[in-house]
Amino acid sequence: MTGRVAGKTVLISGGGRGMGAAHARRLVSEGARVVIGDVLVDEAEALVAELGPDVAMAVRLDVTDYENWRRVVDEATARFGHPDVLVNNAGIFTRGDAEIADIEEWRRTIDIDLTGVFLGTKAVITGMKRKGAGSIINISSIAGLVGFKNRAAYAAAKWGVVGLTKTSALDFGEFGIRVNAVHPGSVRTPLTAGLERGFGQIPLGRDAAADEVSQLILFLASDESSFCTGGSFAVDGGETAGNNLRADA
Ligand SMILES: NC(=O)c1ccc[n+]([C@@H]2O[C@H](COP(=O)([O-])OP(=O)(O)OC[C@H]3O[C@@H](n4cnc5c(N)ncnc54)[C@H](O)[C@@H]3O)[C@@H](O)[C@H]2O)c1
Numbered sequence: 001m002t003g004r005v006a007g008k009t010v011l012i013s014g015g016g017r018g019m020g021a022a023h024a025r026r027l028v029s030e031g032a033r034v035v036i037g038d039v040l041v042d043e044a045e046a047l048v049a050e051l052g053p054d055v056a057m058a059v060r061l062d063v064t065d066y067e068n069w070r071r072v073v074d075e076a077t078a079r080f081g082h083p084d085v086l087v088n089n090a091g092i093f094t095r096g097d098a099e100i101a102d103i104e105e106w107r108r109t110i111d112i113d114l115t116g117v118f119l120g121t122k123a124v125i126t127g128m129k130r131k132g133a134g135s136i137i138n139i140s141s142i143a144g145l146v147g148f149k150n151r152a153a154y155a156a157a158k159w160g161v162v163g164l165t166k167t168s169a170l171d172f173g174e175f176g177i178r179v180n181a182v183h184p185g186s187v188r189t190p191l192t193a194g195l196e197r198g199f200g201q202i203p204l205g206r207d208a209a210a211d212e213v214s215q216l217i218l219f220l221a222s223d224e225s226s227f228c229t230g231g232s233f234a235v236d237g238g239e240t241a242g243n244n245l246r247a248d249a
Pocket of ligand 1: 013015016020037038062064139142189190191
């Protein structure tokens with residue numbers, strides 16, 4: 001096997017479509033075996049049919065259910081070996097400021113976007129400790145680097161992901177386990193397909209293709225990032241660098 005992540009088993013939550021699917025394609029092209037966990041089972045299975053059953057498997061995973069996580073890790077381990085890498089990618093966004101946000105939508109957003117990351121970490125950590133190595137990649141957002149208008153629950157969850165990331169980096173570093181957060185900006189996926197948004201706020205003046213994020217995931221999954229832990233990596237075309245819309249004086 002050759003490639004930058006040759007021989008590694010990577011579990012990707014929400015890997016059936018969008019960025020998670022792009023990460024799966026990129027990682028397989030560099031020698032990994034991927035486990036695609038999603039509530040969208042048909043999408044996950046279609047991706048496995050594309051990648052090939054020797055290097056990919058699809059499992060039903062609802063990230064809010066710890067028993068489900070345990071079963072997925074057991075199935076992944078039986079087939080490809082215990083995950084070397086976990087990409088906590090599954091996520092949703094909901095709208096609303098603190099005044100108007102629906103309380104049930106708030107709870108659901110926190111449950112999927114933040115508690116899901118905690119449960120995934122909990123499910124893989126003992127096995128990674130046993131191996132003495134691991135890389136956990138938590139997908140936050142630029143909404144976890146700055147405030148985000150009209151996204152109270154989403155921003156709170158994505159900032160929470162950063163807190164859990166840095167804390168887990170401290171807790172598990174001595175076991176050779178690295179934990180990092182990734183902060184995508186505007187990326188073309190099914191999640192953002194319905195959004196009307198301009199790109200003037202982005203210094204590079206455009207949105208990203210999903211694979212542009214996958215390149216960073218590949219680096220963090222590989223041993224090339226062996227000294228990176230507790231980090232926050234923006235892949236946002238400069239969107240959080242400053243106010244790109246400020247008028248010239
Ligand atoms: N697209 C963007 O511009 C953008 C920007 C910043 C951060 N993000 C984050 O990147 C991640 C991926 O987003 P995307 O744009 O590819 O979205 P997407 O909607 O295309 O993909 C998300 C995947 O997560 C799955 N999912 C949702 N709830 C789940 C659950 N309870 N259990 C398991 N799987 C579940 C969905 O079925 C879907 O396959 C998310 O965490 C999102 O918040 C996206």
